[in-house]
Amino acid sequence: MRPNGLAYACVLVGAIAALAHTGAGARAPVTVLVEDELGSGDRALRGAGELGASASEPLDGRAGLPAEQSADVAPPPAPASAQSELAPPRERPPEVAPAAPPRRSYRYRSRNRYPGPIPTPEEWAPPEGPVRIGLQAGHWRADEAPAELSGLRDNGTSWGNTPEWRANLAIAERAGAMLEELGYVVDILPAVVPPSYRAHLFVSIHADGSGDPAASGYRVAPPRRDATGRARLIAELLEGSYGEVTGLRRLPTVTRRMSNYYAFNFRRYEHALHPMTIGVILETGFLTSSRDREIIVSDPDRAARGIVQAVTQFPVTRLLTAQDGG
């Protein structure tokens, strides 16, 4: 992927704005400097939760609606070509002007894309069949993104000639090979997940980027809204195992772009997890940190082992051994 000049500029503007906001001499929080996981170059999507928050906006949502609202009631405007499929005329507010609407005019409520009632954690049931793990290589093949995820097409961080997706894919493939060796069924998934994707566990693999070469560390987040009730546990296991195996430090802060990750948002996107698929997102480290690159670029096997260990410890995906089975 080519470097995104606009995204980089947005990051700089965001960093300056954050410095101004926190006062002279105050250190900008690392969270302000991280990559825009989604849609930094797509102005039409601004303010629309995980696809719309650009890197120039404070991550706490001060610039727009609180995350809780924007994630639900502010869908990105559908492109004209897709509008007829996405929003039937009866649900379209008549007052929306086609040209240059005021910024708030597209904050109408769209229909929930998920057709059925959303199950509760008590109703959670694993899929049929062998234990299936989906490992997503973040940003991989993002240029194939459909209109609903057009903000994905040109983002992700990079280091030199290494785009983020390449580091993510190397880790995903190695973790996948290790898991298959253990008897799991593994899907290595690109940025666009299959509609209503079902698996016992979905792990999205990413890397952070920063203008500050000292920014370093990994972080893990479950979905902000988790219909399975189980994502918190795998996130905690992954926090522990990834740090233990890689020796990288864990950043306690997670971004809205992580917890509102598009693949978790089955209410808004067709290409998202099934509500009963347990999901977690891992930022494996900073591609812009020489220390983190020693793991995530130079030793992807180690990063992969950190993921595999959590999968094998998680009760939902732990395989029964002869010993366990009696």
Ligand SMILES: [Zn+2]
């Ligand atoms: Zn990423």
